[in-house]
Amino acid sequence: MASPRLLRRCLLAALSAVLAASAAVGTAEADTAAPAGAQAPAVAAAATFSDTFDGPAGAPVDGSKWQLETGDNVNNHERQYYTSGTKNAALDGQGHLVITARRENPAGYQCWYGSCQYTSARLNTSGKFAAQYGHVEARMKIPRGQGMWPAFWMLGTDIGQVGWPNSGEIDVMENVGFEPSVVHGTIHGPGYSGSGGIGAAYSLPGGQAFADAFHTFAVDWAPGSITWSVDGNVYQRRTPADLGGKTWVFDKPFFLILNLAVGGYWPGDPDGSTAFPQQLVVDSVSVTTSDTATGRPIRGLGGKCVDVAGANTANGTPVQLYDCNGTSAQQWTVASDGTLRALGKCLDVTGGGTGDGTKVQLYDCNGTGAQKWVVTAAQDIVNPQANKCLDVTDGSTANGTRLQIWSCTGAANQKWTVG
Known part of the structure; x- marks a missing residue:
């Protein structure tokens, strides 16, 4: 029998094909679970992004979809140096992207605090893909350990013109290693950034750790609202009414970011309990926007x-x-x-x-x-x-x-x- 992960990958591939066909002709073939003659939603896809990270082990990510950022990050006092190439971000040959954080500095990288102690990777879709509204999700298995800080998030495409936080930031999922059962969803904008960001946390029941299994982290984003979910369970919704009169900056295009940071103000630095290497394993990333993504009667x-x-x-x-x-x-x-x-x-x-x-x-x-x-x-x-x-x-x-x-x-x- 095919594994659940393989079956899910086939379903994702099928969904991508249906969305592409829908964009071209406005209809899709019948859903086999529906009554005879029923068809899948006749909704034209206005913009879609999908990556299921299929390819040989050791291969780089698809350069038509992602680019690798390099360097350190003094703003958060993170400890890693983000590298290019495949040492810290590569496909595993089993349909995953693996972002690996290592305790090493083979190239003598310099960080804000001196010689870098760790390497990792950060990818984004800037200049390659952006969306305004829709269903944004990633299925991932996060790392574990003090000082680990994996994230799936978005920035406004105008960041080069208006800077941060005026660009806006939507954190679909962040985890800090000292909270193995908790993830956070947050928005940042002018007057509500950094530790003043507006968001909420989601906890797994029974002390389960997010690092133990894959989970799906998503937002449903529409004009004037953003709704967060984990594995389909909605845990918060934010609107301009939550900002206390501050400016809502989320009705414009945003691009995607995936990264695994090490250390920083929020998670704190790794300690003797932290094992390396640590991995953020990404099974899929998708964005679906449609004619109905903004909500219709x-x-x-x-x-x-x-x-x-x-x-x-x-x-x-x-x-x-x-x-x-x-x-x-x-x-x-x-x-x-x-x-x-x-x-x-x-x-x-x-x-x-x-x-x-x-x-x-x-x-x-x-x-x-x-x-x-x-x-x-x-x-x-x-x-x-x-x-x-x-x-x-x-x-x-x-x-x-x-x-x-x-x-x-x-x-x-x-x-x-x-x-």
Whole structure:
């Protein structure tokens, strides 16, 4: 049997192919889990980035996608020297990029504090790829040990003109080695940078360490909002309202960065307990933006919209039919992972039910089949797990009518237009 990692790589490759085909012709082939005749979302990809790091062991990263930065970093008092070449960043021949931090200085590199004690690598997509909005994710296994500081993050493409922090910084994932079970997501901008950045932490249950397994770190980024998740579990959402009147600088293009720092103000320096070399193993990086990445209404029976009751973000909030009003409670994103998202959460079949009449709700995104949907060319919205359609209860057009799943009948109360 193929390994889970290999199966996932095949799925990523298939997704990339579907997105490319979608960009060219605006449609995709049928999802085999959907009812006969159903098709994958007919959503044209406006911009995509995908790297699954396939290639022979020891090969460099794809130079058309990434460039290597070199040098030290006095600003954070980090201890490493970032090198070029493949000594600190190379493919492993098994579909991974491996960024390796070593306790060494074979070339006599000079750092801000004198002769460098460590080497590592930092890659970015500046000048090669940038995106404004979308689903940004990396699947990685992080290193362990005091002084380790792996990160997956983004900077505004105008950093050369406006400088940092005016450029803005979106930290999708940072970990400091003294917190093996915790990762952080943060935004930095003018008046809220460095230790004043605005963010939150996510902890694994039961004392598990992030270094023990691969995990997927992501943001869903739309105009005026950024939502963070780990393995599909949403843990924070930030909007301009969180800035206390300071300037939101995240409605413009950003490029990607992957790095493994050693030491610095935040993690502290390595000590006698830190084993070297340490590795950040990256399985995949992807960015998907689409026509719906900024959020669009979903219109149905009577020209009314799919609406989150009261714009309430609490788990279990009813999803209903309501007069279209352009509010955030009616702005839905058709995400690349098959979810439909609003207000930073997912459209969810209550209790994972599969029976006719099971109501739908808003709930934390968790990657389950209860949150997977296929938008068909026939204007059905299908939950493949139940093999049923999104349905307006009793065919009523009254404001507040609950939405549910029901056997697909082709009736008007099951027809939807996205956008």
